Amino acid sequence: MRNMKTKVRIVNGDGPDTDYQEAAEILKRGGLVAFPTETVYGLGGNALDEDAAKKIYAAKGRPSDNPLIVHIAGMEALDELTSNVTEHAKKLAERFWPGPLTMILPKSEKVPLGTTGGLQTVAIRMPNHPVALRLIRQSGLYLAAPSANTSGRPSPTLAEHVAEDLTGKIEMILDGGMVDVGIESTIVDLTEDIPVILRPGCISKAMLEEVVGTVTIDPAVNGPKKDTSFKPKAPGMKYKHYAPKADMTIISGEREKVVETIRLRAESATLKGRKVGILATDETVGLYTEGTVVSIGTRKEEGSIARGLYKILRDFDHLKVDEIYAESFEDDTMGAAIMNRLCKAAGYAVEHV
Ligand code: AMP
Numbered sequence: 001m002r003n004m005k006t007k008v009r010i011v012n013g014d015g016p017d018t019d020y021q022e023a024a025e026i027l028k029r030g031g032l033v034a035f036p037t038e039t040v041y042g043l044g045g046n047a048l049d050e051d052a053a054k055k056i057y058a059a060k061g062r063p064s065d066n067p068l069i070v071h072i073a074g075m076e077a078l079d080e081l082t083s084n085v086t087e088h089a090k091k092l093a094e095r096f097w098p099g100p101l102t103m104i105l106p107k108s109e110k111v112p113l114g115t116t117g118g119l120q121t122v123a124i125r126m127p128n129h130p131v132a133l134r135l136i137r138q139s140g141l142y143l144a145a146p147s148a149n150t151s152g153r154p155s156p157t158l159a160e161h162v163a164e165d166l167t168g169k170i171e172m173i174l175d176g177g178m179v180d181v182g183i184e185s186t187i188v189d190l191t192e193d194i195p196v197i198l199r200p201g202c203i204s205k206a207m208l209e210e211v212v213g214t215v216t217i218d219p220a221v222n223g224p225k226k227d228t229s230f231k232p233k234a235p236g237m238k239y240k241h242y243a244p245k246a247d248m249t250i251i252s253g254e255r256e257k258v259v260e261t262i263r264l265r266a267e268s269a270t271l272k273g274r275k276v277g278i279l280a281t282d283e284t285v286g287l288y289t290e291g292t293v294v295s296i297g298t299r300k301e302e303g304s305i306a307r308g309l310y311k312i313l314r315d316f317d318h319l320k321v322d323e324i325y326a327e328s329f330e331d332d333t334m335g336a337a338i339m340n341r342l343c344k345a346a347g348y349a350v351e352h353v
């Protein structure tokens with residue numbers, strides 16, 4: 001159903017108060033407002049209001065067992081939202097907040113199960129974006145804010161992406177331009193002695209380990225297991241994600257072989273009359289001759305690749321390509337997070353050559 005009037009307001013962190021007031025009123029009435037964060041756009045609703053959470057799930061078409069991240073603007077929220085602020089949590093918050101790190105902690109009574117997907121834990125993050133922080137403060141609420149996309153589609157890095165998916169389904173979109181990081185926050189579970197990464201992001205395992213010692217990675221991060229009894233700790237990890245409409249394949253291996261393989265695939269698909277999209281990098285973009293070739297940035301600056309990734313996947317949808325071939329990325333700092341998103345977009349279709 002798309003029967004609501006969706007207002008769009010162009011904002012920045014220090015613009016006039018009226019837009020923020022209007023947005024805050026909507027949130028206080030239990031409505032939904034999409035807003036920029038440094039990672040991706042979020043779809044905000046009052047985190048302590050179960051009905052607002054229901055609206056978020058409905059607007060996104062998101063399964064209701066996939067919990068929402070609660071966005072805060074001050075450290076005092078940790079005490080209110082959790083039953084135990086662990087030492088690790090204090091240290092990580094001090095080092096990385098505001099920033100792209102989400103922490104899982106035992107929830108307090110105040111947090112409804114409708115926000116946590118029925119779990120006794122809650123995911124919390126303080127975003128590092130002037131619009132997000134100002135909106136949270138102005139509303140006086142904590143905002144449950146999953147990515148502001150239709151469930152399963154690439155996350156929104158521009159307000160236009162939000163409008164594409166959610167116009168008519170939410171009250172307002174605050175347009176703060178292109179986001180900075182471009183992929184979702186790192187999620188770390190702090191409910192056990194050793195912190196566990198449930199979703200990789202631009203804050204890497206090594207960066208976390210500098211602050212809290214040993215950190216492990218949930219096995220679900222690397223893809224679905226053959227054993228179907230296996231349950232990922234972040235419920236969202238079991239769903240198909242970030243997916244463009246075309247069939248997507250990641251080709252991994254030695255750079256030259258990767259390029260050669262993608263060239264051959266693109267040639268044969270084109271001969272069959274299929275429209276091909278190629279996700280290349282600045283280093284290789286000139287080496288492809290068939291299909292729509294797009295560079296997502298230079299390998300020398302993986303931050304630029306993360307920033308542009310989801311937009312390119314959406315652009316391929318608009319171009320109605322049938323097949324997408326992507327180069328792979330090394331499993332280093334940012335590369336791990338980029339590969340994680342690419343693999344999910346491709347439904348884990350990775351070919352080693
Ligand atoms: P999104 O809001 O779209 O960035 O997705 C939020 C992610 O956080 C999903 O993968 C959820 O499964 C995960 N998440 C949120 N709350 C929890 C929690 N309490 N325990 C584990 N994972 C969580």
Ligand code: MG
Binds near residue numbers: 146147155
């Ligand atoms: Mg999401």
